[in-house]
Amino acid sequence: MTYPEHKFSVAPMMDWSDRHCRFFHRQLTRRALLYTEMVVADAIIHGDRERLLGFDAQEHPIALQLGGSDPERLAAAARIGAQFGYDEINLNVGCPSDRVQSGTFGACLMKTPRLVAECVDSMKSEVNVPVTVKCRIGVDDQDPELALDDLAELVLEVGADALWVHARKAWLQGLSPKENRGIPPLDYNRVYRLKARHEGRFIGINGGVVSVEEVKAHLSNGVDGVMLGRAAYHNPGLMAEVDHIVYGAERNQIDWEEVVETMVRYSARHIENGGRLVHITRHMTGLFHGLPGARRWRQILSTDATRAGADPSLMLEALSHIRFDSVEIPAA
Known part of the structure; x- marks a missing residue:
C-alpha cells in the first residue's frame, strides 16, 4: 500500500x-x-x-x-x-x-x-x-x-x-x-x-x-x-x-466571513442535537491571532459563549470586531 x-x-x-x-x-x-x-x-x-x-x-x-x-x-x-x-x-x-x-x-x-x-x-x-x-x-x-x-x-x-x-x-x-x-x-x-x-x-x-x-x-x-x-x-x-x-494548490484569498458563517451553521446543528456553543467556540479563540480586534474576539468566544443558551450569532458579533484593512491576512 x-x-x-x-x-x-x-x-x-x-x-x-x-x-x-x-x-x-x-x-x-x-x-x-x-x-x-x-x-x-x-x-x-x-x-x-x-x-x-x-x-x-x-x-x-x-x-x-x-x-x-x-x-x-x-x-x-x-x-x-x-x-x-x-x-x-x-x-x-x-x-x-x-x-x-x-x-x-x-x-x-x-x-x-x-x-x-x-x-x-x-x-x-x-x-x-x-x-x-x-x-x-x-x-x-x-x-x-x-x-x-x-x-x-x-x-x-x-x-x-x-x-x-x-x-x-x-x-x-x-x-x-x-x-x-x-x-x-x-x-x-x-x-x-x-x-x-x-x-x-x-x-x-x-x-x-x-x-x-x-x-x-x-x-x-x-x-x-x-x-x-x-x-x-x-x-x-x-x-x-x-x-x-506546502501542497502547491492555487492561491485563493480566504473568505473569513464565510469560514465563520460555516461554523455558525455547524454550531446551530450541534445545539439542535443537544450540544452547547462553547463545545465549538473553545477551538476558535486563536483564529485571528495578532489582528486588531482579536482580544475582543477571544473574550466573546471564551466568555459569552459559555453561558446557558448562548446563540451561534455570537460568532458574527465577535467577527465584527476584527479589523482586516490594515493587516495582511494569510491567503491559501
Missing part, C-alpha cells in the same frame, strides 16, 4: 482535536491530514462508538489514533475504526501521561518495540487502510540512536505505512506531560538520520514546529511530512497558507 502524500498534518491532541476542532480546521485547509484525539481501544470495543468515533464527512482525510498494547484488542478497534470510514489508523507510542502509562501504552511502549510490531501486524491484518505509528525518539535513559532504529525497523518490517516521530525523548518519571512537550531538547537531526536509513518509507517529523516556513524547511531536509500540534491549535489562521505553500 502506498501511503498518501501527507506533507502536513495536525497532531492528535488530548482534549483538543475533537470532531468540532477538526471540522473547524478543515475550513482552513483542504489538504492537511487531521488526527483524532487518542481513543483507547477498549473504549471503542465496549463503549459508545458514535460518541467516540463519529465525525463529519468534511473532515477527510482523517486518521484515528488508538491507544493500547494488546494486539487483538487493537486489531478489533482498528477494524471498527475502518468501518466508520477513517482514512488511517495510528498507534500511539508517544504520549507520556500518567493515565496512559497506567494502561501500559503510549510512550512506555518505546521500551517494548517487538510488542509494538506485533500490534501493528495484528492491526494491518484487519484493515485495508494505512496503519501508522507515532512515537518519540526514546524514553528515559534509552539511547535514541538505538531505541528509535529498533522500533522503526521492527514496525516497518511488519508493514507500518508511516512513522511519525516527535523529535524529543519522553521522561516517564520526573516530568509532567506538559513538561515533556517542552523540556526534553528537540533533536531534529535524529529524525533526519532515520529518514536517510529508510529511503522510500514515509517518515514524518513532529515537535516544536510553529510556522509554515518551518514546515518547508523540514521537508527540504528530506522528511516526508511535518506535523503541527499546539501551534496549529493556538494560531489556526496559519493553516490558511498550507494548501498553497
Whole structure:
C-alpha cells in the first residue's frame, strides 16, 4: 500500500482535536491530514462508538489514533475504526501521561518495540487502510540512536505505512506531560538520520514546529511530512497558507466571513442535537491571532459563549470586531 502524500498534518491532541476542532480546521485547509484525539481501544470495543468515533464527512482525510498494547484488542478497534470510514489508523507510542502509562501504552511502549510490531501486524491484518505509528525518539535513559532504529525497523518490517516521530525523548518519571512537550531538547537531526536509513518509507517529523516556513524547511531536509500540534491549535489562521505553500494548490484569498458563517451553521446543528456553543467556540479563540480586534474576539468566544443558551450569532458579533484593512491576512 502506498501511503498518501501527507506533507502536513495536525497532531492528535488530548482534549483538543475533537470532531468540532477538526471540522473547524478543515475550513482552513483542504489538504492537511487531521488526527483524532487518542481513543483507547477498549473504549471503542465496549463503549459508545458514535460518541467516540463519529465525525463529519468534511473532515477527510482523517486518521484515528488508538491507544493500547494488546494486539487483538487493537486489531478489533482498528477494524471498527475502518468501518466508520477513517482514512488511517495510528498507534500511539508517544504520549507520556500518567493515565496512559497506567494502561501500559503510549510512550512506555518505546521500551517494548517487538510488542509494538506485533500490534501493528495484528492491526494491518484487519484493515485495508494505512496503519501508522507515532512515537518519540526514546524514553528515559534509552539511547535514541538505538531505541528509535529498533522500533522503526521492527514496525516497518511488519508493514507500518508511516512513522511519525516527535523529535524529543519522553521522561516517564520526573516530568509532567506538559513538561515533556517542552523540556526534553528537540533533536531534529535524529529524525533526519532515520529518514536517510529508510529511503522510500514515509517518515514524518513532529515537535516544536510553529510556522509554515518551518514546515518547508523540514521537508527540504528530506522528511516526508511535518506535523503541527499546539501551534496549529493556538494560531489556526496559519493553516490558511498550507494548501498553497506546502501542497502547491492555487492561491485563493480566504473568505473569513464565510469560514465563520460555516461554523455558525455547524454550531446551530450541534445545539439542535443537544450540544452547547462553547463545545465549538473553545477551538476558535486563536483564529485571528495578532489582528486588531482579536482580544475582543477571544473574550466573546471564551466568555459569552459559555453561558446557558448562548446563540451561534455570537460568532458574527465577535467577527465584527476584527479589523482586516490594515493587516495582511494569510491567503491559501
